Amino acid sequence: MAGPSAADVRSVFSLPSTPGPSQPKAPAAPERARKPEGMSRELYSLIGQSAPTLVAQLAKPRLKQKPNLGGGGRVKWEWRSFQNQARSDGLRLSHWVKAGTPSDGEYPFAKYNVQNPTYTYTQDEYTKFLTDKEWTKEETDYLFDLVRQYDQRFYVVADRYEYPGGPPRSMEDLKDRYFSVCRKLVRDRPWPGDEATKSQILSSFSFDKEREVMRKKYLESLESRTQEEIAEEEALFTELKRLEQNERRFKKERDELLRTVLGIESGLPDVQADEEVVSGAPQLESISTTTTKKTKKKGVTEPDTPMSAGPSASNATVSLAPPVPKKQSAKSAAYDALHCIHRTEVPQLTTATATKAAHQPVYLRSYKLPAPKSANAHKIAQVLGELGVSSTRLVMPTKDNCQKLEALLEAATALVETKKQVDKIDQEIRLAQERLGQGSAEGDADGEAEDDTMDVDEPAEEGGRSQSVVSARSVRSSRGRKQS
Template identity: 90%
Template sequence: MAGPSAADVRSVFSLPSTPGPSQPKAPPATERARKPEGMSRELYSLIGQSAPTLVAQLAKPRLKQKPNLGGGGRAKWEWRSFQNQVRSDGLRLSHWVKAGTPHDAEYPFAQYNVQNTTYTYTQDEYTKFLVDKDWTREETDYLFDLVRQYDQRFYIVADRYEYPEGPQRSMEDLKDRYFSVCRKLVRNRPWSGDEGAKAQILSSYAFDKEREVMRKKYLESLESRTPNEIAEEEALFTELKRLEQNERRFKKERDELLRTLLGIESGLPDVQAEEEGITGTSQAESISAVSTKKTKKKVAAEPETPTSASASASYTTVSLAPPIPKKQSAKSAAYDALHCIHRTEVPQLTTATATKAAHQPVYLRSYKLPAPKSANAHKIAQVLGELSVSSSRLVMPTKDNCQKLEALLEAATALVETKKQVDKIDQEIRLAQERLGQGSADGDADADAEEDTMDVDEPIEEDGRAQSVASAKSGRSSRARRQSS
């Protein structure tokens, strides 16, 4: 085992490590690069010392520095007596203050001692404006002293109110007397400010005694309710809501029935009368069908009233279409004609509530062109192609052009349908002619055979009818030949 080296001995005796003459001096070790802040240890081990310069931007954000309250060193405090300037009794108390604070400095919390405005009155003012048969001057002075002492806290004032040989006063009586005196003083004293400020002060002293008493009685009655009374009130409230819903539903059904039966004579909105030259019978049938449908759907069966008969006898048809648009003025019509504006009425729903599906958003007129049926689309396009007209696109989709294209599509559709019916009828006629020609040839052959057979056999009388056995046989044989052929 090797013995201790010289370096070990020097370290034990805390001697400086001086290398010998034979030992070469070790080169100074390079200072190891420090890992930048904001970079993980694994990432730094991968990239080594060649860290990019953007690492400085990844540094962790520092928290907000704590405020320096007073700088360095410790603050010295002194126990010092003070007097609150707001107090009128001259009481002196003591508290801790910083050394160096002036002795005559104002108490800092005196600014928070805000007093309410207190009113005083003279004997002359009381005699002119404040006299009340239920209140004496001495009791009024006693009330104002308590309100001033307890800073207008009327719950405390009512609890401490004990005027000798005076009647029992409630808190509402005390508030009514105090606020009424203040209002009279503000109203009758000279006012140097604006009227708005005076009105605001008067409104701050407004008090309704009867309403306050009623409110407290109502609250007491609510608090003293039993569970049965609470359940009964809830049931009554639910019944009231149900009755309101039924009333709205009945009103809606009544209006719809009146619109259907009376029409323009019912006086209800959203009813339009159109004059048409139809017979009374068809008019009666249309109205009776609509009324029967409405009656079966929503109301019980009722006997027919003379109103429906009078409506059926008239020549005015009832339509639930949107109301007649209002007539435009001459100036508005000229403006619309100059700017090519066409005004249309938005259709109104007859139901009480408008759903999202019934809403019609804004659209282009060219998007509402009717599209032909898929079965006839090719033929209609072929017909329009012969006229050099495109059924899918208009260069100028104005109102007149769209109407003309729609009429052209309807005419082309009718033409294609008519052509289809004509071809079908021609085919049926051709098949019928072929069937009739074959049947006539077979009929001639059968007739010859029947004549030959009937000359041989004798007729047999049966139930008053003459029938030949040979003719029956010949008939069966002819049917058999016809089927075999």
């Protein structure tokens, strides 16, 4: 039978057990960090040990500490009676005040009792300045007493106004009488202050009775409207707004048209805006309206737009030649001459049947100006620029101006073509002179032309240029010497 082990002996004597050599020491379990407050378990498992850096941001906010407003103890209040210095009847009331407040102090709300200035007059002043045939002195005194009693609240004054034996008075009558008396007193009494204060007080007592009566009648008419009248008024208001918008749009379009006609938007440096002419748009509009009415009345048709004939008319250049006059009466011709109307004959189609493809829509005459060739466009623009003429846009593209611009473009094109031909001929003459100069240099190098020099005719001067022409005789003699 085996004896007791060391572990049994230690347990009998209550000794601490120590691991023996045969019993290895178990590794200590790692301490697990505690999840900080204010963070969810899933988030903490994701971020791991980096949680302390986010604790300050994710921690629950704490409530602010309540401020200490008191001295630490309770405030004692007392029920105390007081007297308002703004009252003249000596009435005493009571209220709660803090203990320790002096009882003989001034009531703090008495300063807000601001009274309006009251005016009084004497018998002499009434006789000189305030006499009115519709008001007696007794009734005026009664009115001033009520106004002073009810602190100028005229709605209350008009409700309490009952002068015995007097005519019925409206609130406007009472206000007009009271303010007129106050103005006369301020104006006629000697004023100790400055004039600015006096004028300000006079303006505060101004009252227009007729305007006030009209205002109240207008309000009564508004309140007494029916639903049909309200709907009609709203429709009229909407129509008025629409007309105002159309007027603004027409005015804008008219100004743009005038700026285009006057050449303000052309970009030319010599054209300046004239606001007086632009502001005279209504006159221009009335003139154009009158002209339109006269045209419709007399039955005169608008001038036809020139169209080119043939299917290929869109690619052809429209000629700006003088229009073919139509057969018309002398009266119509005089009307056209007076209003600068030019009528052109619509060219007939060469084909027997007219098709939609042969039709050409309305276009501007300035859009059909002949464009120069792309090779000469830069040179033509340079020539026109030296003359100070802009070929890109006409300020006033009328028929005469388009014809003049077309003639100018044709003249500039002819000038550029002539310049090219002249440069070409000059280059050929220069090359010929160089070749002749090289041939004469070779003949002198051989030394065979010492006795018999070449006969050279004198150059003829044509257009400022000198040309050297070698005679055929000298050429033949030089060839004979070379062959010998």
